[in-house]
Amino acid sequence: MDLKNQCLKYLRQALDDPSATFRDGQWEAIRDIVSKQKTLLLVRRTGWGKSMVYFLATRLLRDRGAGPTLLISPLLSLMRNQIEAAARIGINAETINSSNQDEWDRVERDTRHGDVDVLLISPERLANDQFRARVLNRVADRVGLFVVDEAHCISDWGHDFRPDYQRITRILQAMPGNVPVLGTTATANDRVVQDVVEQIGPGVEVSRGPLARASLRLQNVKMRSPTDRMAWLAKHVPDIPGSGIVYTLTVRDARRVAEWLQSQGIEAYPYSGRHDNQERAKLEQALLDNDVKALVATVALGMGFDKPDLGFVIHYQRPGSVVHYYQQVGRAGRDGNTAYGILLHGSEDDDIIDYFIRSSFPAEAHVDEVLTALEESENGLKVRDIEKRINLRKGDIRQVLKLLSVQDRSPVVKEGSRWVRTPVQYEPNREKVEAIKQIRREEQREMQRYMQHDGCLMAFLQNALDDPHAGPCGICASCTGGPLLLETVPESVAIEAAQFLRRSEVSIEPRKKWPYTDSLDAYGWENSGPYGTMEHHLRMEEGRALSIWGDAGWGQLVKQGKYRDGHFDDRLVEAAQDMIQGRWKPDPAPQWVTCVPSNGRPKLVPDYARRLANALNLPFVPCVQKVKNNESQKDMENTEQQTQNLNGVFDVTPSLVRNAPVLLVDDTVDSKWTMTVVTALLREAGAGPVYPFALAQTTPTST
Structure with a gap:
């Protein structure tokens, strides 16, 4: 049986369809990989069957005695059905990812012994020294096919650029020259295609088909x-x-x-x-x-x-x-x-997309802060140590470290769990970053034109x-x-x-862990080790936020009350009363009301809390005091900064505290540390269960 007919047999077997035929360009791509060891970039519409190309090519190459296919993909958790199709033609596809750690040793061993036909890994795995030493270095000279799925992620200009993909070009440079290479994507314009071709290396052929979807x-x-x-x-x-x-x-x-x-x-x-x-x-x-x-x-x-x-x-x-x-x-x-x-x-739409554009690259100031923190440490720092030193979110710190670590000559290196500064000087490419952001803004304008x-x-x-x-x-x-x-x-x-939007309150889940360090030591609470479990009697109960800050339910009215009117509308009292008594119904029910005070707007929250207490027919007891000025909590970006900013800030008058369930009121809730600290003080002073309530949740929730 000739190669094409053998491949057609495998195709029908994989699809479980005896009448299946190749789609336009599929066989030609498989032939060029198997018979000509070409380097190809497939730009084909979604659903065309790009995964079938590399699975069928793998089967034919393995029949000829070739080594395993190494498949780099960000989609390991979404390839279950493709792997099932591959299994029908005898392809043993294995993966190493965060969801199957108990299988890593077996998969690595089977790969080294030649029992794995396709090894699927995420680009992040290429950063793992142990994986490179135990697997990649041992099979590099035996790889039969190297596949980069979603190859547009290689390109700085692509909409899904991922820094870890930069490592792929270095891996390709170290591979034997006769190993066929396949890149696949459905979403690349000419600019991205050209960039991907340049990064994959010389001799790349581009196979491009129509993108229209007839149905x-x-x-x-x-x-x-x-x-x-x-x-x-x-x-x-x-x-x-x-x-x-x-x-x-x-x-x-x-x-x-x-x-x-x-x-x-x-x-x-x-x-x-x-x-x-x-x-x-x-x-x-x-x-x-x-x-x-x-x-x-x-x-x-x-x-x-x-x-x-x-x-x-x-x-x-x-x-x-x-x-x-x-x-x-x-x-x-x-x-x-x-x-x-x-x-x-x-x-x-525009506000959300603008946020994504602004946060697509770490700010240069953030990079400087992280590098400075590492330079000032003799033995390197864990991420949580960096959090303690600089006011950046953990995600932003990780983004900076990722950006720096994938550089050809990296100014940082990870040693165990610590990040260490190297002698390499970091030079930001400001022009490129700004050019990419401008492209993102033009893409946004293009979508606006599409709507019109x-x-x-x-x-x-x-x-x-x-x-x-x-x-x-x-x-x-x-x-x-x-x-x-x-x-x-x-x-x-x-x-x-x-009406639904105005009934869409948000749960406030209680914190159950103390911060990593003694950042709340002014209150005398004992930590049970790094990030230790919080004593149960100091925890708040599950609470509620009436709205999302600025949203179409009550959030816009909350925003107007805080920044425009200096007074919360009575409708917010009625809405909270309806939610608390009609839907939330905390049990045991609160017997009194108190609030989180503010020195910046001293009357705003107490006035609202007093009116809410009256509506609930409960006494309002202003037993919490702010005894020290601090920075605005909304400007604190991580747990260490948030808790340090609250250290010794609040106090409670024990003689006013009632030994009964209490509703703790604030205008907004974000990290929940303010509510957590005030709750612990109330509980220490003899209060019963503490139910946090806020008019709005301000924490942004993205993807």
């Missing part, structure tokens, strides 16, 4: 208010055939929209990077099996998720770029049946991605001359959505 019907729906968008979802999602995905920009919105759809009798669940691997797998399987109508997801459900019969992808908010949008909406209709891609629009576009929507996406095959699709809302789905919503449903 995907696109429509833009201009509804700016969250209530209208939520009402639109409730009205139309049940009527769209099949199951699908509703994308949001933030974790917070994923949760809230899912809860709203559930309240309307729609089987929908939130999905984000906050879920652990087991939860995510369960949710993905439920969608694959059509056991749910929709997952309301952040970009965490993106590259690599493959459900051919996905009936719709709806964007609750506008993504930051055409590339992001094409990648996400392209999940729908891969089986060739009609599917819908609907883009809604929100007034908050009155021509073919699919052709707009193709042109934005430099697809030479762009042309009218004939099936989008613009091509058909009218909406695919009605843009109006019943007023009654919009009113219900507005």
